[in-house]
Amino acid sequence: MIPDKTERVLELEARLLEFMEEHIYPNEARYYRETEELGPFAVQPIVEELKPIAKAAGLWNLFLPDSELGAGLKNVEYAPLCEIMGRSHLAPEVFNCSAPDTGNMETLVRYATPEQQERWLKPLLAGEIRSSFAMTEPDVASSDARNIQSEIRREGDEYVINGHKWYTTGATDPRCKLLIFMGKTDPSAETYRQQSMILLPKDTPGVTVKRSLPVFGFYAVPDRASEITFENVRVPVSSMLLGEGRGFEIAQGRLGPGRIHHCMRSIGLAERTLAKVCKRTSERVAFGKPISDQSVTRERIAEMRIMIEQCRLLTLYAAHKMDTVGNKEAKAEIAMIKVAVPKMVCQVVDWAIQAFGGGGTGNDFGLASAYATARIMRLVDGPDEVHRDQLARLELKKQAATNQTGGVGNWGPAVSSRALPPAE
Structure with missing residues (x-):
């Protein structure tokens, strides 16, 4: 059973939503403009301007479960906060919760020596590098x-x-x-x-x-x-790091939390996209009525909501399982969300582009970059095919271990021989 949100999480969620409305959404256009004008070898000034504000607001390093270095939140507690940050490309770095730094910091917390942590972890936690x-x-x-x-x-x-x-x-x-x-x-x-x-x-x-x-x-x-x-x-x-020959061990420890963070942020992106669709289709008229009154639009909006909720619940369950039995025991659930969530977001954004028409293929509404984000998630931290293969092997092993038919077996002929007429 997924636990209810704690008072602390609800309080952080409220502060985070307020910060997004006041500082993130109003500065997104500037962020994209600076990114395009300055290029990938530069720093967007807006990011550095907002980081100290987020730190002063107590919304810093929320991802880190270590209570001395981070917020001390469980995965299931961090999930709704990470989802909110995922609604904007600008947000995660402002809160020092962006990839690959989150995964690298968790790696340094778990596996680095005190000297390595002093040199690298401290400035990363401070957002200085x-x-x-x-x-x-x-x-x-x-x-x-x-x-x-x-x-x-x-x-x-x-x-x-x-x-x-x-x-x-x-x-x-x-x-x-x-x-x-x-x-x-x-x-x-x-x-x-x-x-x-x-x-x-x-x-x-x-x-x-x-x-x-x-x-x-x-x-x-x-x-x-x-x-x-x-x-x-x-x-x-x-x-x-840790010792020679320990690379796969470190990778497995690093990738579990990283994968669930990606899924949390992606759900936030899907939620924001659905909000854009509802607003846009309610305001635009085609063939004599708002696009939101067209049956195909309503069907897609309904399907978006269903898909988002399914993925959110599955992700929260995976987070809860990671918290209660550990990343290794939750590997099937992690594999499931890593396949299900990016696939869902790709579909949600694709329908959004269709609803926006030609404007959806540009980036005036952020949909093209949203699709790029969703599509690359099907590859990062392992492609869909690898996760499906692992999940299938785990399922086959589990089914074989139960040694039960589960209602699946030889049911015999569809019609009893006693019901057949005698042979002539």
Whole structure:
């Protein structure tokens, strides 16, 4: 059973909604304009202006369950707050709750040494720097992380790093100072002990951010995707995270919360899109009546509401299960939402574009960038196909373990032989 919202969550929710109305929505046009004019290698001034206001309002680092470093909220408590932030591309970073920093900070909290935390975690928590996660590679199918070919080789008191990464979120940001890099330390080891993760300052010689990668033509919104090369990059052995061969272990610990955060934000995007559809179709007249009075529009609005509520409940259940039995035991539920939510948002935004007509294909109403956001969610942190495959294997294993028919079995002939006439 999903618990009710606590008084604290309700109070934070009210403050967050007020902040969105006062500071986020009125500044969205400026945010998109600055993003387009300044490009992906720059910082939007509006973001830096709003961050201290959010911090002063006590709406900072709400994602972090560690009560000493963050808000100390459970996943199911953070879910409605994250959803509200997801209604705007501008909001998450303003509250220091945006990817990939949230996942990287949680990684540092769980796996970094005190020295590593002092150097990297503290400035990230303060919003003074940003970070990236470098895993995906252009030359292999990175949906299977075992394919990763980048090399982390030890030479004395240093590691030498060589590799080629892309879709590394955030590396074009001038505030990005840290890369968490995944590569092979021992190709001869057991499969899941070959990979390691290492902390890499972005300004280390040999690190080159080659270009910004657009998502459906959008640079920086929804994603500051980047291509990077690493040529004989040297860092001290103290940069290794947790230990050699622990890369997959760290990845699993990092990706569970990251996936649910993506789904929470995506539900917020769908909710905002539905609100736009209702407003727009009520104001526009076609064939003698408001578009909202057309049966096809009403049917789609109803379906949007159903789909959003289904995904919200499934996401809250996954969050509750993560809180109560842990991320590993909730992996089936996490896989379900990672497939269901982006698919739902893609459909909601697609119907919204149809309702808005030609204007929906541009970005005057934010629908094109919303679709780009929704569509990329079907790939980030594992594509749909990987999650479906994992979910099917878990289901087959569960069904086999029960050793029960569950009402499924040989029901016999459709008509009893006793009812047949005798043979002549």
